[in-house]
Amino acid sequence: MDTPSDVLHRVFGYDSFRAGQQEIIDHVVDGGDALVLMPTGGGKSLCYQIPALVRRGVGVVISPLIALMQDQVDALRALGVRAGFLNSTQGFDERQLVESEFLAGELDLLYLAPERLRLEATLRLLGKGDISVFAIDEAHCVAQWGHDFRPDYLELSKLRELWPDVPRIALTATATPATHAEISSRLGLDQARHFVAGFDRPNIHYRITAKSEPKRQLLEFLREEHQGDSGIVYCLSRSSVEKIAEFLNDNGIAAVPYHAGLDAATRAHHQARFLREDGLIVVATIAFGMGIDKPDVRFVAHLDLPKSVEGYYQETGRAGRDGLPATAWMAYGLQDVVQHRRMALEGDDAHRRRQVLHLDAMLALCETVSCRRVMLLDYFGQQGSQPCGNCDTCQTPPESWDGTVAAQKVLSAVWRLANERRQKFGVGQVVDILLGKKTAKVLQHGHDTLKVFGVGADLGNAEWHGVVRQLLAQGLLAVESDYGALVLTEASSAVLKGERQVLLRRDTLRPARAKVSSPAKGQAAAELPAEAAPVFERLRAWRAGVAKEQGVPAYVIFHDATLREIATRAPSSLSELSTVNGVGENKLAKYGEQVLETLQATT
Known part of the structure; x- marks a missing residue:
């Protein structure tokens, strides 16, 4: 045996x-x-x-x-x-x-x-x-x-x-x-x-950026860091999936949608294309990805906040299975928090408690000023990790600031609307009141006469939205499920009374890129000796032809890591080729001569 x-x-x-x-x-x-x-x-x-x-x-x-x-x-x-x-x-x-x-x-x-x-x-x-x-x-x-x-x-x-x-x-x-x-x-x-086993994936660069214009941000991320790479873009709704896939195609980036609303044949076709083609992007709901064994996914991007850290880790883990550098990128904003806070209020008590715990952990990861990888590993019970140096908060440490007064202004506006006017409004109206904007809606309700009208001129519109987002994340504000109106929480009182300090993270719309990012021709060719790079590309071309002929994904023939080792070592016999990682007896017998012929053709 x-x-x-x-x-x-x-x-x-x-x-x-x-x-x-x-x-x-x-x-x-x-x-x-x-x-x-x-x-x-x-x-x-x-x-x-x-x-x-x-x-x-x-x-x-x-x-x-x-x-x-x-x-x-x-x-x-x-x-x-x-x-x-x-x-x-x-x-x-x-x-x-x-x-x-x-x-x-x-x-x-x-x-x-x-x-x-x-x-x-x-x-x-x-x-x-x-x-x-x-x-x-x-x-x-x-x-x-x-x-x-x-x-x-x-x-x-x-x-x-x-x-x-x-x-x-x-x-x-x-x-x-x-x-x-x-x-x-x-x-x-x-x-x-x-x-x-350890949960660390050291080759993945984690990055979460403040959401401003998500389509533009995604396009810049892809063009600047992952041009020509395979990847997955996750969106919360089917409608968003369709729109983002269309947007990418309109901008010259090959993408296909994937969600439960598509018929089974279309889903299967798009999944097969993703597995078999280089450089294709799948824009998907969470219905896509579990078990995907494509090793050369170079990035996973989120345009909406995942529901839990478990889900986020599962989804980002689909990048970089070959051990080469990959990116987990997310654009995250106020509406994500509002929407998820409302969703967390649905269902029975046990479900609500579970959803709130999941959301609080996810928000803590997004708002942290410390190493994201340390927080991830700590969440999964792997304590004592050191800062990784390969996430955005390590490479560009965010500033924190004393937002106590700003928080008091927001909470006071919500309190006055509820207690002086018996009214509840969403984020937009509260921010307009703080900025002193005499919009039709502000004038209609007489909100320009409130004591807090115009007290927030020291910050801009985007900054106030960031403040509200972080107050929601810290549980100092809540959202009503029906209309998304802001309401105070039990914790709000201590802030209004000056008994609790509120530290906030200063948003940076364009944080530094990963120190190690994919070159235009794909990360798999990175770090190869100069003489081995063209050999690697020739081997990939050979593999693509064989995979197409057999109707299987390219990685079924050989993984990129195996081709990289072949290109670097340049074996000249079947015996030498058999010592390369990933070349077992069956593959040696089936493809060995073809690999050697391809190597000879490149010399």
Whole structure:
């Protein structure tokens, strides 16, 4: 029987495991259950794929990613792994073929959508086969916080009852200590061994900027830092997705929309284009991205505030899976806070409390004057980290200022409207009153006679909006759910009485760019020796042709990191090529001669 190290080298083409992998793999190979928390790009899939190849039987992978199963199976087959899947996209004949392969022991890995385990036919099928391991991928789907929550995952706890001798491994890239405990409880893994890897993604540059003209800001970000790069732009609404995708295309940047309102065929086509084409941008709602294995996503941009730090970490984690520099960029403003505060008031008491906690943590990350990465890691229970030097607050430390008087002016205006006029208004009217603007609405309601009218001339319109945003973020103001009117909170009183100081962050509309940013031709070619750069581009062109011919994403052939190593080392024989990371036996036999011919053609 092969050892895990044998399989790692022979099948996957790597000489050594990444941090934490071998301990997890050895534990599962020995029959132990495991719950694994490991960041995106950390090599989670090997933690169940290798045990499935070492142990006798078929590894069954429970995955919610129906739209990606074909690509996952194609990638494994390219390595010589016998893989298949069963989901609702297949016809009867195709499902019957996979089922017969499973029963005959002709598969190494079988991917299933979680809802199939509710079918008696599926349980009967699995009961007739020889199963080596159950892997529950994207295990955070079991947690109530997740936008990807799938009730079918709650059924997976019965796997232990039905197959008590088959080890189970559940894996996720995102979990706070509370979510970790929820996954463990819901999946019946309290007695399993828990493996928690570090959550740090040091290659990602985190940056959050004050929102002014988001379309213009996004366009400048793309043109100045990520021209020609693949990336994802997240928006909150379907309408915004469509408008931003159209805007980018109108400005010469190839982009496609992705949201639940599009028909399934269009979504599948846009996803396939993103996986297979270089330099394409997907503008999407959070419906897109989970399980996307495209390693060369160079940026993830948010034009609206994510609902939680977990969601933000999941989404930004789709950048830079190849370990090369990538950017997580967000434009964040007052309306984001107002909208999310209103949304957080919906639902039952437990839901509201949960939403408010998630939002407060997200706002704290946005408004911090300290290292963003330290705050992220602290949120996920990884305390004691040092400032990273690779986020905007580290590279351009923001100024803070004593905003107590400014806060008192805002709170006083809200108080006077409510108590002297029995009225409630939104941000715009309050700011107009402070600035002393005699607008039609101000004059109509007689707000020009209020004592606070014109007391805010020391700040501009954008600055006052920033003050209100931060007061909302600090819980010193609240928003009513019906009309978005500003109201005071219990904490407001101490500020109005002068008993509490209010420190505010001074907004900078154009913070410094990342010190390491993508060149126009793509970050993957960066830091290559001068003589290796054209070789790398020639290898990418060869790979693109092969991928198009086979109808698979380019990374299924070879990752950029493998091509970079080939270009740098310039092997002259199959034996030398076999020592490159990512060149396993099957790929060596399938592509080795073509790679050597491509190298010879560049010399």
